[in-house]
Amino acid sequence: MKISVVGCGYLGAVHASSLAKLGHDVVGIDIDEAKVALLSAGQPPFYEPGLPELLTETLAAGSLRFSTDMADAREATVHFIAVGTPQQEGSNAADLSFVEAAFEAIVPQLSPGDVVVGKSTVPVGTAERLAAGIEASSARLAWNPEFLREGYAVKDTISPDRLVYGVRPGDEHSVAMLDEVYASVLEQDIPRVITDFATSELVKVAANAFLATKISFINAMAEVAEVTGADVTQLADAIGYDKRIGRRFLNAGLGFGGGCLPKDIRGFMARASELGAGDALSFLGEVDAINLRRRERMVDLCREVLGGTIEGARIAVLGLAFKPDSDDVRDSPALDVAARLAELGAHVRATDPQAIETSRRLRPGLDYVETPAEAAQDADVILVLTEWREYREIDPHTLDSVVSVRAILDGRNCLDPVQWREAGWTYRALGRP
Ligand code: UGA
Numbered sequence: 423m424k425i426s427v428v429g430c431g432y433l434g435a436v437h438a439s440s441l442a443k444l445g446h447d448v449v450g451i452d453i454d455e456a457k458v459a460l461l462s463a464g465q466p467p468f469y470e471p472g473l474p475e476l477l478t479e480t481l482a483a484g485s486l487r488f489s490t491d492m493a494d495a496r497e498a499t500v501h502f503i504a505v506g507t508p509q510q511e512g513s514n515a516a517d518l519s520f521v522e523a524a525f526e527a528i529v530p531q532l533s534p535g536d537v538v539v540g541k542s543t544v545p546v547g548t549a550e551r552l553a554a555g556i557e558a559s560s561a562r563l564a565w566n567p568e569f570l571r572e573g574y575a576v577k578d579t580i581s582p583d584r585l586v587y588g589v590r591p592g593d594e595h596s597v598a599m600l601d602e603v604y605a606s607v608l609e610q611d612i613p614r615v616i617t618d619f620a621t622s623e624l625v626k627v628a629a630n631a632f633l634a635t636k637i638s639f640i641n642a643m644a645e646v647a648e649v650t651g652a653d654v655t656q657l658a659d660a661i662g663y664d665k666r667i668g669r670r671f672l673n674a675g676l677g678f679g680g681g682c683l684p685k686d687i688r689g690f691m692a693r694a695s696e697l698g699a700g701d702a703l704s705f706l707g708e709v710d711a712i713n714l715r716r717r718e719r720m721v722d723l724c725r726e727v728l729g730g731t732i733e734g735a736r737i738a739v740l741g742l743a744f745k746p747d748s749d750d751v752r753d754s755p756a757l758d759v760a761a762r763l764a765e766l767g768a769h770v771r772a773t774d775p776q777a778i779e780t781s782r783r784l785r786p787g788l789d790y791v792e793t794p795a796e797a798a799q800d801a802d803v804i805l806v807l808t809e810w811r812e813y814r815e816i817d818p819h820t821l822d823s824v825v826s827v828r829a830i831l832d833g834r835n836c837l838d839p840v841q842w843r844e845a846g847w848t849y850r851a852l853g854r855p
Pocket of ligand 1: 674
């Protein structure tokens with residue numbers, strides 16, 4: 423099929439190249455010339471394992487190209503809209519200006535029978551509002567939310583847990599077109615849910631709200647563990663064996679960040695309030711608050727280990743990305759804690775395998791170094807704030823002679839306390855004795 427993908431950020435770039443890999447003829451369109459130039463050269467403007475290889479392969483095969491010209495969408499029959507919906511400045515609500523601009527730009531390119539497919543995460547009711555403009559061109563609208571995780575984006579696109587199509591009741595044409603787009607995905611017996619616009623929009627935010635709630639639940643247990651001497655990691659293992667609960671997304675620590683979970687729960691609350699259902703989601707305010715409290719707790723723990731004073735202390739920060747295998751520092755708990763400590767007068771030296779450049783753009787004042795050993799030089803305490811594999815595997819003895827004080831704070835419960843304590847280190851973590 424000939425397919426256009428409008429918006430070549432994280433979601434769009436992965437989606438376009440994955441569809442090309444699945445055998446389609448794809449054009450990715452973005453207004454950002456620099457981004458299009460990089461992608462056309464096979465270089466994603468962000469870190470995502472496997473994506474450079476996929477881009478190179480599909481560009482070389484001629485099944486993928488990128489463009490800044492919306493008219494290049496004209497030949498396609500299916501048009502995915504994959505632009506961002508960030509949190510609005512000064513409000514919890516989502517900023518829909520990119521979605522609206524993309525819909526306005528695609529309409530003049532449509533031919534009768536084309537299907538425009540929204541992938542962006544939007545407030546419920548958006549598809550219904552945008553459908554009229556599409557239908558006036560005798561084209562159809564469908565909503566097909568995306569569930570990919572950064573770090574696993576290609577795999578999640580090619581082998582998702584499920585596909586969701588939100589369509590007008592009885593719109594078999596759009597369903598057939600989407601089935602053709604995803605033919606090789608559906609061959610893997612991936613479940614597909616066909617529903618209305620509103621449900622498809624809600625599925626996405628409900629899933630992220632559930633995941634955020636699960637993380638905040640275990641972090642609330644960590645708060646209780648901290649005042650009782652219990653161990654939240656063992657607690658998570660024990661409740662996680664119950665198949666109804668499940669162990670995944672029960673890792674206590676610094677909490678969730680990134681470009682999705684925080685802004686999606688806030689946008690969901692804002693939209694529910696507009697619709698008069700604010701009470702139904704008031705618990706998400708608590709989920710957000712528990713999550714943000716973990717960052718404060720990390721700063722307090724650091725102060726405690728430093729003997730009461732952060733000012734003037736030398737602090738090594740290992741990890742800045744919001745999670746491993748990503749260079750994304752949007753709303754990153756790790757970068758936030760590093761910046762707070764610097765604001766409190768500490769000499770913070772921070773490192774990350776991939777996120778130094780992205781961190782520098784957001785927090786130019788921090789001192790960034792390339793390796794854990796450089797960060798730990800003469801440090802009074804080391805903080806592990808993102809659980810990259812290379813940090814999980816550090817041998818305490820390699821840092822023994824580098825640091826000033828042997829103290830490590832595990833913000834992600836990713837280190838072995840026994841190993842560090844046996845090596846003579848003070849080991850402290852969130853929710854663990
Ligand atoms: C999330 C969802 O998991 C995806 O399904 C969704 O498609 C995506 O948002 C989106 O809306 O686009 P992502 O933001 O890539 O994906 O990251 P997650 O793997 O969900 O992690 C989110 C945050 O939660 C990270 O900061 C991570 O460190 C934290 N986390 C995760 C925990 O603190 N504990 C856990 O047990 C799991």
